[in-house]
Amino acid sequence: MAASMEGLEIQPEISNNYKSDSLLRLAGRRFFRQRSALIGMIILGTLIFVAIFASQIAPYDPNQVLIDIEDITQRQDPCIHLLGCPKDQAQHIMGIDGNFRDEFSRVIHGTRVSLFIGFTTVGLAIVAGTLIGAVSGYAGGWVDNIIMRLMDVILAFPSFLLAIAIITVLGRGLQNALYAIAIVYTPQFARVVRASVLSVKEKEFVSASRALGAGSFRLLFIRILPNAIAPLIVTGTLGIASAILEAAALSFLGLGAQPPLSEWGTMLGTDRNQVFSAPHLVFYPGISIMITVLAFNLLGDGLRDALDPRLANKASK
Amino acid sequence: MIQYIIRRIFLAIPVLFGIMVVTFIIARSIPGEPCFVALGERATVEACDAFNKRMGLDQPILTQLMIYLKNVVRGDFGDSISDSRPVFTILTEKIPVTFELGLVALIFSIIIGIPAGVLSAVRRNSAVDITTMVGANIGVSMPVYWLGLMLAYVFALLLKDTPFWLPPSHRLTAGIFSTPFFETWGWSITEDTFGYSVLFFISNLYILNSIITWDLEVLFDAIKHLLLPAIALSTIPMAIIARITRSSMLEVLGLDYIRTARAKGLVERVVVLKHALANAFLPIVTIIGLQTGTLFAGAVLTETIFSLSGVGRSIFDAITGRDYPIIQGFTLVVAVGYVLVNLIVDISYAFIDPRIKLE
Numbered sequence: 001m002a003a004s005m006e007g008l009e010i011q012p013e014i015s016n017n018y019k020s021d022s023l024l025r026l027a028g029r030r031f032f033r034q035r036s037a038l039i040g041m042i043i044l045g046t047l048i049f050v051a052i053f054a055s056q057i058a059p060y061d062p063n064q065v066l067i068d069i070e071d072i073t074q075r076q077d078p079c080i081h082l083l084g085c086p087k088d089q090a091q092h093i094m095g096i097d098g099n100f101r102d103e104f105s106r107v108i109h110g111t112r113v114s115l116f117i118g119f120t121t122v123g124l125a126i127v128a129g130t131l132i133g134a135v136s137g138y139a140g141g142w143v144d145n146i147i148m149r150l151m152d153v154i155l156a157f158p159s160f161l162l163a164i165a166i167i168t169v170l171g172r173g174l175q176n177a178l179y180a181i182a183i184v185y186t187p188q189f190a191r192v193v194r195a196s197v198l199s200v201k202e203k204e205f206v207s208a209s210r211a212l213g214a215g216s217f218r219l220l221f222i223r224i225l226p227n228a229i230a231p232l233i234v235t236g237t238l239g240i241a242s243a244i245l246e247a248a249a250l251s252f253l254g255l256g257a258q259p260p261l262s263e264w265g266t267m268l269g270t271d272r273n274q275v276f277s278a279p280h281l282v283f284y285p286g287i288s289i290m291i292t293v294l295a296f297n298l299l300g301d302g303l304r305d306a307l308d309p310r311l312a313n314k315a316s317k
Numbered sequence: 318m319i320q321y322i323i324r325r326i327f328l329a330i331p332v333l334f335g336i337m338v339v340t341f342i343i344a345r346s347i348p349g350e351p352c353f354v355a356l357g358e359r360a361t362v363e364a365c366d367a368f369n370k371r372m373g374l375d376q377p378i379l380t381q382l383m384i385y386l387k388n389v390v391r392g393d394f395g396d397s398i399s400d401s402r403p404v405f406t407i408l409t410e411k412i413p414v415t416f417e418l419g420l421v422a423l424i425f426s427i428i429i430g431i432p433a434g435v436l437s438a439v440r441r442n443s444a445v446d447i448t449t450m451v452g453a454n455i456g457v458s459m460p461v462y463w464l465g466l467m468l469a470y471v472f473a474l475l476l477k478d479t480p481f482w483l484p485p486s487h488r489l490t491a492g493i494f495s496t497p498f499f500e501t502w503g504w505s506i507t508e509d510t511f512g513y514s515v516l517f518f519i520s521n522l523y524i525l526n527s528i529i530t531w532d533l534e535v536l537f538d539a540i541k542h543l544l545l546p547a548i549a550l551s552t553i554p555m556a557i558i559a560r561i562t563r564s565s566m567l568e569v570l571g572l573d574y575i576r577t578a579r580a581k582g583l584v585e586r587v588v589v590l591k592h593a594l595a596n597a598f599l600p601i602v603t604i605i606g607l608q609t610g611t612l613f614a615g616a617v618l619t620e621t622i623f624s625l626s627g628v629g630r631s632i633f634d635a636i637t638g639r640d641y642p643i644i645q646g647f648t649l650v651v652a653v654g655y656v657l658v659n660l661i662v663d664i665s666y667a668f669i670d671p672r673i674k675l676e
Binding site for chain 2 (some may be wrong): 036081149150152153154156157158159161164165166167169171187226241245246248249252253265268272275276279282283285287289290291293294297301
């Protein structure tokens with residue numbers, strides 16, 4: 001937070017020498033200069049494209065059982081015509097799964113599920129964390145103390161363990177897994193927002209606004225919170241990466257998404273005992289998880305360097 | 318110093334208390350009757366009442382909480398519902414499995430992560446740096462269980478009949494047994510002997526036990542079985558440690574005293590390892606402490622894949638089986654361990670950097 005304030009203060013000097021650059025444009029330029037951030041952006045763009053047009057890209061319905069339609073065997077190896085698979089055999093580039101379904105179509109549709117999980121969990125956590133952190137930082141005193149100690153207790157648990165425990169209370173299923181991860185991730189956003197609120201609330205422009213008669217609500221949401229957006233975006237993007245990873249792990253253990261939903265973790269979990277006979281059923285869902293998580297990690301790192309000029313300067317030294 | 322340590326421990330007490338209350342609440346909110354788990358789905362109402370009375374489940378919830386807190390402070394975690402042994406005994410069986418696995422994984426990640434990070438900081442933007450950082454980015458993004466399964470596929474199946482073959486499950490090959498050191502040495506110890514649980518705990522660390530009794534067959538077998546899970550578990554911490562080491566080193570290497578050290582003609586190796594690394598160590602230690610949480614999450618998954626019966630797997634089984642005392646006891650131990658490790662990390666700052674005044 002302090003960082004983007006610094007940026008604001010430096011800005012007039014820059015504008016004197018060059019054509020006026022907005023903070024956003026400066027951040028944008030720093031962002032695009034980094035190769036890794038760009039790669040993350042490209043991968044994510046591709047994934048979003050795949051998620052939107054999943055039904056058009058996938059050759060089959062993800063839940064369609066193909067046993068009566070084609071001549072296939074259970075957990076059949078991938079068959080790619082370009083790589084010498086006989087032309088008279090139907091093409092299944094990622095093979096067939098344990099229920100005679102096309103693995104490629106399932107992996108493609110899994111993109112939708114994973115991105116949905118990432119955005120909704122972190123979205124929920126950001127909303128909850130922002131409210132909690134804003135109230136805590138703005139109110140101060142004992143309210144702040146109680147809320148933050150509660151957050152400390154949540155943070156004292158390894159997050160994955162707490163998520164498992166919450167799901168046990170709520171019951172299995174994708175929806176409950178989403179809630180569990182959102183709860184576990186809330187404290188870190190609450191902390192980020194609280195820190196921003198604390199650092200801004202005594203600044204002159206806030207006092208000025210208060211002197212002009214702005215109420216608590218207006219002060220908090222119009223004057224103070226916009227300053228917390230930069231760190232929230234960074235924490236959020238990196239949070240999506242871990243949320244997707246944890247949600248997939250929960251599904252792998254059978255606590256999250258339930259079959260027949262084509263969720264990567266569930267697909268991996270269902271076929272994990274077949275890893276020796278049908279490794280393709282483990283390989284493809286796993287590598288898809290990895291690529292998706294990698295995209296958000298690269299993007300998050302890039303955004304951090306771009307939005308935090310302090311770090312960016314340090315790195316270019 | 319001692320004052321600081323004592324104060325830190327006191328500060329941790331409210332958090333520990335919170336953890337106990339949370340584990341209690343979670344264990345009690347799990348839907349389903351524990352009585353059916355213990356006595357079977359068709360247990361009669363009378364049998365269930367008697368069971369609830371015996372386990373104290375008929376008391377008001379606040380009384381239950383107070384009893385629970387009092388017992389925990391005395392080291393009594395109650396008896397497991399599903400196999401009616403004391404939770405404490407089960408803990409001494411399971412913790413060594415996870416501890417051994419986690420420790421070996423942590424050692425792997427440190428001895429590879431730190432040098433990799435140092436090297437990429439020193440040779441910034443070189444091929445080494447780029448390879449390490451690409452590797453680290455992939456490492457943090459990899460699902461542990463997927464890597465575990467892939468490693469098992471490669472080392473247990475593809476490399477079968479080669480010297481590189483590694484077993485994909487369990488702690489020892491069937492037929493090989495680890496004899497506790499106190500039995501090898503002929504100590505007359507029974508389960509009632511004072512300190513038995515400590516000795517039993519140590520003997521359950523197979524690698525340590527086989528080293529002190531010099532049982533090479535068990536030692537090699539245990540190491541072979543531990544390699545795959547430990548490698549799988551170490552990737553994420555390794556990647557994170559390498560990244561932090563790199564950025565921390567880059568920061569320190571840009572400082573004036575490093576220029577001075579170079580100017581006075583010190584060999585680059587001394588500058589990097591003695592002057593720079595020593596000062597770059599603080600964030601590295603912090604992140605290593607935080608990795609205990611990651612390691613634990615990973616342990617649940619790695620233990621599942623490699624059929625190891627450790628803490629992670631037990632908590633998972635207890636949750637599916639609604640075994641309250643086990644869930645409470647194990648979760649508590651893990652969370653307390655996590656808090657303690659981070660406490661130790663905080664205290665270690667003072668040893669690493671004498672400038673930090675512990676007030």
